[in-house]
Amino acid sequence: MIILKQVFKTYKNGTNALNGISLTIEQGEFVYVIGPTGSGKSTIIRLINGEEVPTKGLVEVAGVNVGRLRHSKVPLYRRNLGVVFQDFKLLEQKTVFENVLFALEVVNAPTIEARKRARETCALVGLSDKLNSYPHQLSGGQQQRVAIARAIANQPKVLICDEPTGNLDPAKAKEIIDLLEKINRESNTTILMVTHAQGIVNSHRRRTIALSDGYLVSDLAAGGYKE
Amino acid sequence: MRRIFRHIKEAFIGLLRHLAMTLSSISTITITLLFVGLFLLITFNIEQFTYAVEGSVNIHVKVDPSFEDDASVNSLGVKIRALNGVRAATFSSKDNELDAMIESFGENGSIFESYRGEDNPLRMAYLVEIVDGADIESVAVSIRELEGVEAVAYGGIRVVELLSLLENTRQFVYILVAGLGLIAVFLIANTIKLSIASRGLEISIMRTVGATNGFIRTPFLFEGLLIGLFGSILPIGLIAIGYIWMFDTMGGQFITPMFALVNPFPFIYYVSVAMLLIAMGVGLFGSGLSVGKHLRWKR
Numbered sequence A: 001m002i003i004l005k006q007v008f009k010t011y012k013n014g015t016n017a018l019n020g021i022s023l024t025i026e027q028g029e030f031v032y033v034i035g036p037t038g039s040g041k042s043t044i045i046r047l048i049n050g051e052e053v054p055t056k057g058l059v060e061v062a063g064v065n066v067g068r069l070r071h072s073k074v075p076l077y078r079r080n081l082g083v084v085f086q087d088f089k090l091l092e093q094k095t096v097f098e099n100v101l102f103a104l105e106v107v108n109a110p111t112i113e114a115r116k117r118a119r120e121t122c123a124l125v126g127l128s129d130k131l132n133s134y135p136h137q138l139s140g141g142q143q144q145r146v147a148i149a150r151a152i153a154n155q156p157k158v159l160i161c162d163e164p165t166g167n168l169d170p171a172k173a174k175e176i177i178d179l180l181e182k183i184n185r186e187s188n189t190t191i192l193m194v195t196h197a198q199g200i201v202n203s204h205r206r207r208t209i210a211l212s213d214g215y216l217v218s219d220l221a222a223g224g225y226k227e
Numbered sequence B: 001m002r003r004i005f006r007h008i009k010e011a012f013i014g015l016l017r018h019l020a021m022t023l024s025s026i027s028t029i030t031i032t033l034l035f036v037g038l039f040l041l042i043t044f045n046i047e048q049f050t051y052a053v054e055g056s057v058n059i060h061v062k063v064d065p066s067f068e069d070d071a072s073v074n075s076l077g078v079k080i081r082a083l084n085g086v087r088a089a090t091f092s093s094k095d096n097e098l099d100a101m102i103e104s105f106g107e108n109g110s111i112f113e114s115y116r117g118e119d120n121p122l123r124m125a126y127l128v129e130i131v132d133g134a135d136i137e138s139v140a141v142s143i144r145e146l147e148g149v150e151a152v153a154y155g156g157i158r159v160v161e162l163l164s165l166l167e168n169t170r171q172f173v174y175i176l177v178a179g180l181g182l183i184a185v186f187l188i189a190n191t192i193k194l195s196i197a198s199r200g201l202e203i204s205i206m207r208t209v210g211a212t213n214g215f216i217r218t219p220f221l222f223e224g225l226l227i228g229l230f231g232s233i234l235p236i237g238l239i240a241i242g243y244i245w246m247f248d249t250m251g252g253q254f255i256t257p258m259f260a261l262v263n264p265f266p267f268i269y270y271v272s273v274a275m276l277l278i279a280m281g282v283g284l285f286g287s288g289l290s291v292g293k294h295l296r297w298k299r
Helices: A041-048 A071-078 A096-105 A111-124 A140-152 A170-187 A198-203 B002-017 B019-054 B070-081 B094-104 B106-115 B133-144 B157-198 B200-209 B213-249 B264-294
Strands: A002-010 A016-025 A030-034 A056-061 A081-084 A158-162 A190-194 A207-212 A215-220 B058-063 B086-092 B125-130 B149-154 B256-260
Touching: A002 A041, A016 A041, A016 A056, A016 A215, A030 A041, A030 A170, A041 A056, A041 A158, A041 A190, A071 B200, A081 A140, A096 A111, A096 A140, A096 B200, A111 A140, A140 A158, A140 A170, A140 B200, A158 A170, A170 A190, A170 A198, B002 B019, B002 B157, B002 B213, B019 B157, B019 B213, B019 B256, B019 B264, B058 B070, B058 B133, B070 B086, B070 B125, B086 B094, B094 B106, B125 B133, B133 B149, B157 B200, B157 B213, B157 B264, B200 B213, B213 B264
Parallel strands: A030 A190, A030 A207, A081 A158, A158 A190
Antiparallel strands: A002 A016, A002 A056, A207 A215, B058 B125, B058 B149, B086 B125
16 A cells, blocks of 8 residues: 655755655554654655655555656545644634535535535544534544544545644543544554554554654564654 | 535635725725726727827818919829828819808808809818828928928817827826736735635645645635626726716717717727726736745645
């Protein structure tokens, strides 16, 4: 599903963000990407979602060579991905239902199907009773559920989660990981989760890739956070 | 179609979100368009006046009595017609001249009837039509220098001066329109810039979930179009009603019957459509500038 082969990334300011990273993630895998600030985690996300192109090497997602993708093809490619952010990025003036529906509307999904799909997705993340609530009326955990619902509304093949529990207390963080595991299990969605949360990585053990200074320093199938 | 309605809805939301900027952009369009309308009215009327004047600015050339034989008169006609700026030269006999004189005196003209025949003291003449009213003076000088010409007279110099005044007014309005148009474009571009900035989160989410760049840009272009549309309503109304009122009040003429004003129908419809298109064009151009700068295609 995701293949990185000898990927180097040097930004215009001369920063070497990635130095020869190679890894393969299969369809349906749940993978943590850990590492200190500046280790290259965010660069991997940006390469996968097509925001950046590798300086050298291959980035392939769902059979698409992302680095060589033409600009005009990037939006269509992104419909294969869902992204969840640490700060939720919800539209405050829209209800829960409208926030989820928004992701479907802007890719021109037919109205009736889009509304049905938005309702189903909200139910999947346990927000059926909050459809008409606005983000400010929800807890942090609930807001992140909305963000997840929006990210999976288009039924993406890959779900990228950038520190999804960073703003949540441990109990809410656990609920979110449980939800992501459920999505991974039920829809076979590949999940790539960037995190600093040692507790989560150790309690919900999954394949864990550790980065440091742009190098891949460990790739443990058994998971767990090693200092 | 559903997509277009969505874009228009989003454009309205954007306009309402920055009501103050929207209103200032609309006001600028309104003022600009008032002058555009004025410019169009003046331009088309000047064109009509010029057309009327061109047919009436003639030079009256009196033939010297010692050159009244057929050969000399014909030769003079050929020389006049050969001059630059002369469209036509029509010979007028002494009798024709007397007729014209009698006619110009109206009811009292008949007293000149006694001069008809051998006693006619008038001169043979050529009525010279010129190509461009502005050249009347130089053409008259050239004719005066020809052999066999006794005198040259022309009316219409005032008319030419008036036309030149109107032309200057038109050019002044033109410069005003260009300046105001630039301000309108600048204000619209700024309104759209604010709109784009306030929707930063929405735009980033749209990009993340795979909305195309065209889809992201279109509502902002519609915003510009709507600013133009709303800005054009008042000036189109004022110009149309104002022109019809002026036409009726002035009896369809400007100062003299020679300057017949362009009939308001269908003229005013054309002017209105032109104003609407210009307003929407300026709106689209302003928003296009902002969209091009702040929503540049990136990955």
